[in-house]
Amino acid sequence: MFSERIDRLVSRRGWLLPLLLMAAAEIALRISGIRSDGLARPTEIIQALLGLAADGAILQRTWETLAPILLGATIGGAIGLFLGTWLGLSPAAARLAGLSVELFRPIPPVAIIPLTLLIYGFGVRMEAAIIAFTCFWPMLLLTRDAVASIEPRLIEMARALGLPRRKQIVKIVLPAAAARIFTAVRVTLGIALIVAVTTEIAANPFGLGYAMISAEMSLRPDVMYAFLLWLAALGWALNAGLLMLEERLFGAKSGRSMR
Amino acid sequence: MSGDRGGLLWHVGSVLVAAAIFAAWALATRLHLVQPIFLPSPSAAFANLWRGLARGDLLMLTIATTERMIYGWVLASLGGILLGGLIGLSAKARQWLAPTLELLRPLPASTLLPVGIALFGLQPGMLLAVIAFGAIWPVLLPTVHGFGDIDPRLREVAHHLGVSRLSFAVKFALPAALPDVIAGMRLSLTACLIITVVGEMITAQEGLGTTIMLAARSFRSTDLYAGIILLGLVGFLNNALLGLVERILLPWRVR
Numbered sequence: 001m002f003s004e005r006i007d008r009l010v011s012r013r014g015w016l017l018p019l020l021l022m023a024a025a026e027i028a029l030r031i032s033g034i035r036s037d038g039l040a041r042p043t044e045i046i047q048a049l050l051g052l053a054a055d056g057a058i059l060q061r062t063w064e065t066l067a068p069i070l071l072g073a074t075i076g077g078a079i080g081l082f083l084g085t086w087l088g089l090s091p092a093a094a095r096l097a098g099l100s101v102e103l104f105r106p107i108p109p110v111a112i113i114p115l116t117l118l119i120y121g122f123g124v125r126m127e128a129a130i131i132a133f134t135c136f137w138p139m140l141l142l143t144r145d146a147v148a149s150i151e152p153r154l155i156e157m158a159r160a161l162g163l164p165r166r167k168q169i170v171k172i173v174l175p176a177a178a179a180r181i182f183t184a185v186r187v188t189l190g191i192a193l194i195v196a197v198t199t200e201i202a203a204n205p206f207g208l209g210y211a212m213i214s215a216e217m218s219l220r221p222d223v224m225y226a227f228l229l230w231l232a233a234l235g236w237a238l239n240a241g242l243l244m245l246e247e248r249l250f251g252a253k254s255g256r257s258m259r
Numbered sequence: 260m261s262g263d264r265g266g267l268l269w270h271v272g273s274v275l276v277a278a279a280i281f282a283a284w285a286l287a288t289r290l291h292l293v294q295p296i297f298l299p300s301p302s303a304a305f306a307n308l309w310r311g312l313a314r315g316d317l318l319m320l321t322i323a324t325t326e327r328m329i330y331g332w333v334l335a336s337l338g339g340i341l342l343g344g345l346i347g348l349s350a351k352a353r354q355w356l357a358p359t360l361e362l363l364r365p366l367p368a369s370t371l372l373p374v375g376i377a378l379f380g381l382q383p384g385m386l387l388a389v390i391a392f393g394a395i396w397p398v399l400l401p402t403v404h405g406f407g408d409i410d411p412r413l414r415e416v417a418h419h420l421g422v423s424r425l426s427f428a429v430k431f432a433l434p435a436a437l438p439d440v441i442a443g444m445r446l447s448l449t450a451c452l453i454i455t456v457v458g459e460m461i462t463a464q465e466g467l468g469t470t471i472m473l474a475a476r477s478f479r480s481t482d483l484y485a486g487i488i489l490l491g492l493v494g495f496l497n498n499a500l501l502g503l504v505e506r507i508l509l510p511w512r513v514r
Contacts, residue, residue, distance in 0.1 A: 014354055014355050014356060014357050014358035014359060015358055016355075017355050017356065017358070017359050018358070018359050018362070036378075037377055038374070038377035038378035038379070039378070095269045095272070095273060096269070096272045096273050096275075096276045097273070097276060098273050099270075099273035099274060099276065099277045100273070100276055100277045100280055102495070102498075103277055103491075103495065104491070106491055106492075106493075106494030106495040106497070106498055107487060107490065107491035107494060108449075108452050108453050108456055108490055108491075108494055109453070110453050110456045110457050110460075110468075111456060111467075111471065111486070111487045111490040111491070112487065113460070113472075114471045114472050114474065114475030114476075114483055114486075115297075115475065115483060115487065117475050118296070118297065118475045118478065118480065118483065119297050190365065193367065194367040194368070194369070197367040197369060197370060198367060198369035198453070198457055201369050201370070201372055201373065201457065201461065202369070202457045202460045202461060203460070203472075209367075209369070209370070212370060212373045213372075213373045213461075215373070216373035216374075216376055216377045221377055224373055224374065224377060225374075228366070228370055228374065231366060231367065231370055232362055232363070232365065232366045235365030235366055235367070236361075236362060236365050238365070239365055
């Protein structure tokens with residue numbers, strides 16, 4: 001549960017460990033005097049991070065990563081939500097689509113990086129297309145399961161009331177499945193961040209992933225680790241923020257179902 | 260249940276739906292709705308795939324990628340279970356390490372690639388280490404939680420019966436954690452395939468990742484689609500095999 005996890009994170013002495021490790025690295029690097037293209041002293045990394053924050057580079061790079069996530073996750077997620085609702089409501093449609101889902105879902109999202117590169121070239125559209133493809137699958141499957149597991153009597157009642165099909169879905173089905181659909185959104189956005197950064201590292205010269213790989217190539221390990229730290233913080237904050245929102249909206253127990 | 264005939268009809272139906280998708284693909288290319296450079300006809304893509312497999316070069320590349328993925332996965336699984344077991348069994352180790360693990364977990368595994376290249380250069384061993392380390396989390400964390408969540412009374416009983424720590428870990432803790440660990444190993448294998456392909460793309464080591472990137476750069480779209488289909492096939496077989504393993508090892512778990 002979220003509040004428990006916060007307690008665990010804040011109160012425990014476990015925070016000492018990363019700090020001790022960083023201090024040890026600082027001392028070891030200073031004493032040994034090693035200068036390497038792959039290592040940087042923690043103080044240099046923090047300096048680099050502050051420098052990137054001061055000249056706005058970090059915000060610019062972050063926005064370059066977040067923009068395709070917003071675009072791609074919205075498109076892929078909306079299609080997944082729509083089809084997932086359909087498959088959840090109709091067991092027949094779910095069974096008919098079963099084989100196709102099993103055939104196309106295992107395609108690793110990174111395998112279509114070259115394809116989108118061929119179609120769109122570098123840029124936001126290419127990255128958003130990969131993110132949309134990636135986000136489509138978890139939204140489809142988790143929405144299908146969420147909708148399929150709602151109380152069937154709710155739908156019977158909606159039918160008995162003579163609600164038209166669209167109103168049944170908007171007024172009864174989606175609200176009943178909302179908590180689990182929100183969990184699906186949280187999981188999907190986590191995956192979207194991973195795929196965005198991966199695409200940038202592999203091909204697309206934008207965003208935080210490219211910032212890391214270009215720092216590596218220009219032999220600036222301090223900048224590379226600074227972006228790494230920032231990405232860790234961003235990933236953690238995204239998940240923690242969505243978990244908190246989930247608890248606020250749907251109560252404490254819903255966040256537990258899928259961490 | 261409508262019996263076997265109903266089940267068979269549903270299977271035929273789902274095959275027809277999949278066939279319809281391929282037919283739509285064929286029709287779209289036949290009517291020139293899409294440029295063949297972006298979407299070659301399915302017959303051209305599959306014919307090219309078949310030629311490459313028969314000639315042996317595509318087969319070699321698939322084997323190279325699969326091999327790398329499996330080595331990385333075995334390392335990640337063994338490392339995850341061993342480390343996770345050590346951390347999970349000791350309450351002290353858990354207190355010290357939990358926040359560090361929680362912080363490292365959301366980090367995209369691919370960010371390890373620039374770090375690995377900066378530290379170790381473009382070696383095959385570096386890529387393997389990055390794959391293993393990047394895919395260790397889905398195994399490590401369920402193992403830590405599984406070993407940590409054991410009923411303390413079980414621990415006391417085992418202690419009084421004179422069970423050694425090692426055999427407690429193997430006979431009590433591991434079976435209890437196994438369902439989550441195997442589910443984690445499944446996720447880990449998917450992660451291994453993804454990191455392998457990205458790693459090949461960046462480090463240009465022989466494999467399907469490099470091949471499809473080169474195919475796209477030189478506008479050989481039938482080669483590109485053949486590679487994507489093969490990677491999809493590897494992913495499909497991974498799922499199927501691990502599903503089988505799960506059913507054999509955990510027969511009490513009805514899915």
